[in-house]
Amino acid sequence: MCTYMSLSRQTVPLSLLSGEHHHAVQSPWFAPVVTLKTSAPLRAEPKKKKKVDPRREQLLRDRLKKKLRRLEKVPPEYIPIEDFITPAKCKDETRERSTPSLSFEEKEGRALLLKEWSHYKREQHMAEVKAIELALEAQREALEELKLESEELYEAALKPDPLLFPFSHEGPVNTPPKTQYDAPDGKYNDITRVYTQ
Amino acid sequence: MAAPFRRMASRPLLQLLSCFSRTATRNTGFRQFSSTSLCRATLQTDCVTERASSPWTLMAAVCLQRLPVISADDTPIEQQFRQLMQQMELEKSLFSDHEIGLLEDAERLRRKQSNSYESDEEEDSRNQDIVLTQDLEDSWEQKLKSFEPAPRVRADVDKDLTSVERCLADSLVLLAEQQVGSEKLWLLPHIQWQEGETLRQTAERALASLPAAGFKATFLSNAPCGVYKYKLPKAVRTESSVGTKVFFFRAILSDSGPPAAPNSSFVWLKKSELQQYLKPAYMTKVDRFILDL
Numbered sequence: 259m260c261t262y263m264s265l266s267r268q269t270v271p272l273s274l275l276s277g278e279h280h281h282a283v284q285s286p287w288f289a290p291v292v293t294l295k296t297s298a299p300l301r302a303e304p305k306k307k308k309k310v311d312p313r314r315e316q317l318l319r320d321r322l323k324k325k326l327r328r329l330e331k332v333p334p335e336y337i338p339i340e341d342f343i344t345p346a347k348c349k350d351e352t353r354e355r356s357t358p359s360l361s362f363e364e365k366e367g368r369a370l371l372l373k374e375w376s377h378y379k380r381e382q383h384m385a386e387v388k389a390i391e392l393a394l395e396a397q398r399e400a401l402e403e404l405k406l407e408s409e410e411l412y413e414a415a416l417k418p419d420p421l422l423f424p425f426s427h428e429g430p431v432n433t434p435p436k437t438q439y440d441a442p443d444g445k446y447n448d449i450t451r452v453y454t455q
Numbered sequence: 456m457a458a459p460f461r462r463m464a465s466r467p468l469l470q471l472l473s474c475f476s477r478t479a480t481r482n483t484g485f486r487q488f489s490s491t492s493l494c495r496a497t498l499q500t501d502c503v504t505e506r507a508s509s510p511w512t513l514m515a516a517v518c519l520q521r522l523p524v525i526s527a528d529d530t531p532i533e534q535q536f537r538q539l540m541q542q543m544e545l546e547k548s549l550f551s552d553h554e555i556g557l558l559e560d561a562e563r564l565r566r567k568q569s570n571s572y573e574s575d576e577e578e579d580s581r582n583q584d585i586v587l588t589q590d591l592e593d594s595w596e597q598k599l600k601s602f603e604p605a606p607r608v609r610a611d612v613d614k615d616l617t618s619v620e621r622c623l624a625d626s627l628v629l630l631a632e633q634q635v636g637s638e639k640l641w642l643l644p645h646i647q648w649q650e651g652e653t654l655r656q657t658a659e660r661a662l663a664s665l666p667a668a669g670f671k672a673t674f675l676s677n678a679p680c681g682v683y684k685y686k687l688p689k690a691v692r693t694e695s696s697v698g699t700k701v702f703f704f705r706a707i708l709s710d711s712g713p714p715a716a717p718n719s720s721f722v723w724l725k726k727s728e729l730q731q732y733l734k735p736a737y738m739t740k741v742d743r744f745i746l747d748l
């Protein structure tokens with residue numbers, strides 16, 4: 259304690275002497291309040307924070323946006339067409355039937371029947387085409403006659419009928435419909451898979 | 456149907472003159488005013504003068520068809536082919552889940568009968584829960600038998616010519632007995648055309664004017680599908696009426712309405728039966744557009 263006191267007594271007059279000539283601070287313990295703002299370490303740090311951090315944050319945001327854009331540019335996955343994917347059940351070998359071998363006569367019979375069928379179907383088709391051609395010819399004649407009669411009616415006949423479509427007609431069924439038949443409600447669970455892109 | 460005929464409107468007049476040779480008065484009356492570039496007002500006034508000069512009376516008739524309700528029976532070759540196809544498809548196919556269930560049940564039964572009873576005690580508790588596929592099949596067959604479908608062919612209804620329900624496997628055409636000149640003939644229902652309406656409206660009127668007819672039909676187009684023209688006998692022929700042109704319009708029956716009284720003068724016929732009722736010249740013209748497909 260006494261040595262410290264002696265030291266302090268010795269140093270103080272030195273500092274006081276220097277302090278009269280210089281305004282700069284020699285030791286931090288005796289620095290006046292005014293010079294706090296102007297000291298070098300205290301001056302530099304807050305300004306550095308203001309510059310770098312917003313820049314860094316902006317750079318981060320830009321990088322994130324670029325990554326997002328790259329991810330979005332990737333084309334979306336195709337929706338799988340379920341009809342084209344054979345289910346694993348069909349490739350099961352235990353499900354194969356034992357095919358009986360056909361006799362020669364049976365093979366011949368089948369080939370002949372197929373030939374007859376193609377002939378029959380061709381006849382049917384030609385008859386249909388002929389019938390349609392006849393009907394078209396009849397209509398053409400009718401329109402010619404109508405044109406000779408009156409131009410106005412002819413023009414009216416050529417106009418398409420907007421009220422005709424949508425036109426629907428129930429096709430032929432196996433058994434005729436029963437009058438006063440209460441059909442039971444069919445309940446079903448729809449298990450179709452819906453894909454979204 | 457109308458699309459391919461638009462080309463006719465743009466044919467030059469010279470071609471028309473050469474194609475259709477008509478009486479001189481008719482020609483001049485027609486050629487002066489016919490041109491596709493005229494405006495509507497002149498056409499209407501000219502139409503009146505034109506119609507006045509034409510010696511043909513116009514009529515519109517409706518060809519009402521009831522399309523088949525049930526599928527036609529198979530011809531012998533069709534039956535054979537159907538059987539062959541079913542057999543071939545069966546040979547080429549794989550086992551279905553139901554068939555595999557049947558096979559497994561058969562296996563299990565065989566094992567149960569052939570093996571000793573020791574292993575069966577374990578299976579018994581399981582078998583009580585399992586439903587045999589054969590039982591399922593039997594229950595389905597029972598349900599099918601409990602449903603009775605309506606008979607396909609009813610002989611008594613087929614003979615009744617006025618009923619719409621006859622011959623459900625074929626398409627039927629409506630014929631009406633109407634007064635033509637001095638005699639009553641069986642033909643497609645027609646009516647005379649009036650001024651100010653299109654031929655299709657005339658045909659609709661013809662259908663509606665049938666006695667006791669509650670038919671609802673869909674007319675298929677504005678254009679006629681056929682024409683029949685006949686000249687009046689020379690005794691009745693005058694300057695202004697040489698004959699009649701009947702334009703046919705096709706319609707499909709959508710609702711037959713209440714059943715008609717037995718004395719009504721119309722009849723539903725198949726195409727093969729039309730020969731007996733129609734006159735030969737009429738039949739040849741009408742035969743072309745009545746499709747029996």
